[in-house]
Amino acid sequence: MKKENIILSLGGSLVAPDKIDLDFLKKFQSLILSQLTGRRFYIYIGGGKIARVYQQALSEFGATDEEKDWAGIGASRLNAQVVKQVFNKLTYPKVVTDPSKKIQTTKDIVVGGAWKPGRSTDYGSVLLAKNAGAKILVNLSNIDYVYDKDPNKFSDAKPIKEITWPEFRKLLPDKWSPGLSSPFDPEASKIAQKLKLKVVVINGRKLKELDNFLDNKSFVGTIIK
16 A cells, blocks of 8 residues: 655754753654554654754854854754654664655655755755655644734734635745744745645644644644645
């Protein structure tokens, strides 16, 4: 039976908010192992808070965007190495760092880290989806929903449960930049729209919602399609 390929874009701050969150990783491990039947998961890891800490320090000393990108790439790949070890022998033997290449594997789990300067984790995860023939990408972040405006700045921000790609892209800046805090990278969004990819935004701190989504149950989150 052919397996369904699902992309999980895992925020780096879930893996390491300050230090490695072992409790989160054990719960994530248990959930994924329980959902493997008929599926292959491609887990693409971000740099998260650690990346931003390094990028801010580099900015103080006049670093270029490319130099800051390399710091983010390093953090992402470190996080990915940890997640790969979480699933050990079930994973493709290397952390994937070039999502533009097709991966031939019989393993149930493939773990990836950041690709190259100028490209976000979202962008890499969308390329993974393209090359894996995946129709679903779950973006595990730190928000319950996508909002019509920044809820940290506007008290009247409204959650969005479902939105089309054209409408969603109106909410985004035109370009991605290192450390950008956005529900989804604007450049990755353009490709996702062309691929007719369904992107589901779920709060990674609420793994039960991911479980519910994978079980086709009602869940808290936003669907972009």
